[in-house]
Amino acid sequence: MPRSRTAAARPVIAIAGLGIESSTFSPARTRAPAFHPSRGAEVLDRYPFLAPGEELREAADWHGALVGKSLPGGTVTADAWAELTDELIERLAALPRPDGLWYDIHGAMTVEGVDDAEAVLLERIRATVGPDVIVSTSMDLHGNVSRELVHGSDLITCYRMAPHEDHMETKERAVRNLVDLLVSGAPRPVKAWVPVPVLLAGEQTSTRIEPARSVYAAVAETEAVDGVIDAAIWVGYAWADEPRNRAAVVVTGSDRAAVSAGAERLAQGFWKARHDFGFVAPTGTFDGILDEALAGDRRPYFISDTGDNPTAGGAGDVTWGLTRLLARPEFRKDDGPTVVYASVPGPAAVETAVAAGVGATVTVTAGAEVDDRHAGPVTLTGVVHAVRHGDRDAETEVVVRVGSVYAILTKLRKPYHHEHDFTDLDLDPRGADIVIVKIGYLEPELFDMSVGWKMALTPGGVDQDLVRLGHHRIRRPMFPFDREMTDPDLSARPIPASDQPLSGDDE
Known part of the structure; x- marks a missing residue:
């Protein structure tokens, strides 16, 4: 069971993260300056809801480490990755010890020689700040969510609209959930993760039209259930060739049964709609x-x-x-x-x-x-x-x-x-x-x-023709690469709290 914690009236919260979508099918390479990193106090300027005088700004003692976001592009070079992550960790280590950390990422970063880059960076962050720090992760719905990333995060959420008209609302939700959890002193949430073997382009999954409109409408319904804090569906990022790339569902909350049931319902809804997804325009x-x-x-x-x-x-x-x-x-x-x-x-x-x-x-x-x-x-x-x-x-x-x-x-x-x-x-x-x-x-x-x-x-x-691109490393079978595949196991995978070991390979 997650351990109980002491409530913090005005918690100390650090902010860190790197974000990019990286196409492995492009010959381009992304270097460090493309991330336009913000450092220290200037990190807070990125978020209107953390402006001086705003409720959330006054609810905690905020400390920016480093946040960088790049225009989507090619694979990130090993040198850029080392430069940015080393600086992020160095700056994080120099901050007052936090009670919580907001991990602001995109979730589809590919790095030369590194799989699941966001989970690898989060592991380094946890080694720096300690296992008791509560981490809230916010992402693009075109990110990729491995079990390791879910394990390292206590709270995790993503956008619910494509185009991403709710991007700032999502970040604020991730921060509010973190502050509420820290101030209440409640136990770490329970988490249920369901990988869904579907990989579609964003242009085929726009929430402007069906079936994505209804699939994502079910997210708010799941979140409204007693015992649930947050629910999220990731479409995944289709133009990278990595084992983690696919759709996924994560539900977090205090009630294990409600969290698992909600995750399975959302995953089944996405899977059943797979043949109905079409391009958002002719x-x-x-x-x-x-x-x-x-x-x-x-x-x-x-x-x-x-x-x-x-x-x-x-x-x-x-x-x-x-x-x-x-x-x-x-x-x-x-x-x-x-x-x-x-x-x-x-x-x-x-x-x-x-x-x-x-x-x-x-x-x-x-x-x-x-x-x-x-x-x-x-x-x-x-x-x-x-x-x-x-x-x-x-x-x-x-x-x-x-x-x-x-x-x-x-x-x-x-x-x-x-x-x-x-x-x-x-x-x-x-x-x-x-x-x-x-x-x-x-x-x-x-x-x-x-x-x-x-x-x-x-x-x-x-x-947009994903099948002809030539993915070799994604997990198979995967729709639409294997259109006649049998129904997958969409049962909820309970993910232990971040301060408990992750064992096995339940993929």
Whole structure:
């Protein structure tokens, strides 16, 4: 049984974590600066609910160690991992001894030579702060949850919406649950974990539509049961090839029977719906969707160039889509249908355009420096439409107009999620005929703006055709790789408290 603890009127809580989605099917590598780490007191500035004067800020004595979050990308290098984790542990060791720790991660980080990186880091954290510290872990629902990660966490939760409109609400819930547990002095929660052998892309499991809408609605119902603190379903991260990668359910609480029953109910609901999951938008070929957009009158018509989506782990510099777009005769004249394309990195191209200035005609080459498997670098001759400096991700952005195509080129890769991402570059996405973005499901602002929308099934490191990618290390059988597999064992696996040993291999 979990041991009883003494209530803490104003507990000391540390904050630490690293987060990224890492595609192992991309040739890109992620290095330490990509995480933009916050340190010490600046860690608290990341969270509005921990601002001075907020209830949770006053409920505990907060100490930031190190929190870093990277744009999704390729595998994290061993050097970056060592640099960031060593600093995190060093800073954590220098803090006052905590009663609790909030572990703020994504959950899909792949590191060179390290499997289950978040569980490995949590083990180091526990060795630093001691076994009695209560850990609350918050994650993306596209993270991967091993039994080791559940064991190391006393509380664990994830987002309940895709797109992740509840990301800050989830973090606040994880913190509130931690504070409540520390202040009450209640025993460590019991935990039930159920691995579900399903691995689907986020674009197939959006909570905007069924069946994910109903599958996730059951989470709140489970959480409302007496004796349950939190319930969570992870879809998993499909573009990494690791043994831990699959869907999972974890329920935590004080009542072992309620926790186990809730976990099994959620797991069964996810499994039974597996054949019903479909893409969140109609799909098609890149050229076919362009033909449809040009033939119709829905404006603006959004096209998701899905295979190189940087917010899912794509390298971002695949030129396949832009190359095909520029080859279309419809867009060669200035008065052709207006198309905005976001985006392709090209540091040298950006430097040339910046030096030439707005209004100048330039010939530049961009893309395919990292991922050249599908198309080579693309050369554009056009007019510099805009230049912008200072973006957190891109650093510098330029727009080059080629005929009626406005191509956004960046120094470093950047996702385009918000209307201001375009208007800051003197572009009018609402007035465009077609807007092409490297993305999967449209983020809320773009979704609300779109009149037409389809997802183009394009090549890249986050190809939506999972089966053809060639996973070799995931546990099999796994849906949809083994569509006719028999029903799995979805009984709840009780996970001992973090201060008790984890034994066996009940996978």
